[in-house]
Amino acid sequence: MNETMVCTVGNVATQPVYREPASGGSARFRLAVTSRYWDREKGTWTDGHTNFFTVWANRQLASNTMASLNVGDPVIVQGRLKVRSETRDGSNRTWADIDALAIGHDLARGTSAFRRSARTEPGTAAPPAPQPEPAWETPAGTSAGTPAEMPAEMPAGDTKSPQRREPAAVT
Numbered sequence: 055m056n057e058t059m060v061c062t063v064g065n066v067a068t069q070p071v072y073r074e075p076a077s078g079g080s081a082r083f084r085l086a087v088t089s090r091y092w093d094r095e096k097g098t099w100t101d102g103h104t105n106f107f108t109v110w111a112n113r114q115l116a117s118n119t120m121a122s123l124n125v126g127d128p129v130i131v132q133g134r135l136k137v138r139s140e141t142r143d144g145s146n147r148t149w150a151d152i153d154a155l156a157i158g159h160d161l162a163r164g165t166s167a168f169r170r171s172a173r174t175e176p177g178t179a180a181p182p183a184p185q186p187e188p189a190w191e192t193p194a195g196t197s198a199g200t201p202a203e204m205p206a207e208m209p210a211g212d213t214k215s216p217q218r219r220e221p222a223a224v225t
Contacts, residue, residue: 058135060152062087063160066127067106072120081116083123085109085131085152109133111154118171119157128160 064087072081089102109131111119123129133154140147159166 059132060135061130061132062107062152063130064088064107064128066123066125066129069125070119070123072116078113079116081111081119083109083119085129105150107131108149108151109154109157110151111157114171115154115157119154121171122159123157128163130156130158130160132156 062085064085067084067086070081070083072079074080085107086104087107088104090099091102092098093100131152131154133152133156136151136153138149138151140149
């Protein structure tokens with residue numbers, strides 16, 4: 055409940071690595087997050103300090119990470135921040151990890167094509183079959199009545215929008 059949630063925007067710094075422990079798939083990669091600021095003296099944008107985070111993804115997110123990310127990709131990562139400290143050979147070391155809940159390409163810096171993945175976790179049902187799109191418009195020459203009176207679809211080649219009729223006055 056009292057976890058530190060973060061949302062970071064940066065670039066994939068290392069190729070994602072996948073492993074399959076008994077608890078389910080896991081992937082990790084390094085994320086580089088560099089601050090930028092406007093330098094008034096130079097009149098240009100300047101890079102500031104770069105922070106590196108190890109991003110951990112689990113289960114289906116791990117599989118999707120492996121299939122989607124490459125070094126240099128601009129991404130947005132949301133998850134729980136975990137900071138670890140350790141003393142090795144007399145020196146203190148600190149790491150910042152993100153236990154990812156969501157990872158996506160940063161569409162402000164490029165395009166991406168989404169493909170829904172099949173569920174692979176045991177015990178999950180297959181996704182429901184796609185349903186046809188309902189006809190939301192009333193064809194010309196008919197009134198907007200009950201759903202049973204609505205046609206299943208617009209006639210082929212009909213590119214005009216249907217005319218709307220005002221409801222008859224009730225007396």
